[in-house]
Amino acid sequence: MITFSEAELRVKIIKAMAHPVRLMVIEFLRGGERPFSAIFGLFQLDKSTISKHLLVLKEAGIVSSKKTGTETIYRLEVPCVADFFNCATIVIENNVKKQMKCLCR
């Protein structure tokens, strides 16, 4: 069995993905490095809000950032996070199937 502290470590990573904005940023960064301004442009949110979301992803080790002159470039560090996404999709499809069953009865 996994211990509680082992679980806590993993939870930090999982929590970092558990927000629509952060999940979208991850998907966006799968296309390659992007500057802050491009990420900011995806949402109708305050720049400080976006900046903090990116900080959460950084502290979890999911993305990294580098400053080039005036702008900050963000990069996805761990491609396997796509697995999270795929699995979540499978769960959703699974749930839809069950709802269909319920309706057919």
Add this chain to the structure above:
Amino acid sequence: MITFSEAELRVKIIKAMAHPVRLMVIEFLRGGERPFSAIFGLFQLDKSTISKHLLVLKEAGIVSSKKTGTETIYRLEVPCVADFFNCATIVIENNVKKQMKCLCR
């Protein structure tokens, strides 16, 4: 690009895993169906707390439950959640490596 509503759907699944207790329950259930009492026995928490955590997992479609007489049996519905776990482990190892690098400099 993924839309905000698509992200929200997936976030519900991911959030359900974003807690040490729930993550441990998932790991535990990978070994097969288990009664409530066995899950409850893993933690030093109130039975109502455990019951609510299980409800979160159920509502996300990650586990299912059935009543057999007096006890409730829980079952893992989506094996692919192991992917989440593996990826989280990779991220953690990645982070440790970086820390090592920093120390060596």
Add this chain to the structure above:
DNA sequence: TGCATTGTTGGCGTTTATGCCAACGAACCA
């Protein structure tokens, strides 16, 4: 130097999540 641009940080109010206790319904047994 004066000023605009870019992104981060601090602080605050609001919302959501967590965990306990108490109360409850359902099944089982004496």
Add this chain to the structure above:
DNA sequence: TGGTTCGTTGGCATAAACGCCAACAATGCA
């Protein structure tokens, strides 16, 4: 029927997460 066990639900207090505004540091340009 009365009492016991099992698990769920309601309600409440505390803690964490979110998002905005304001202030700030860092860079670039006139």
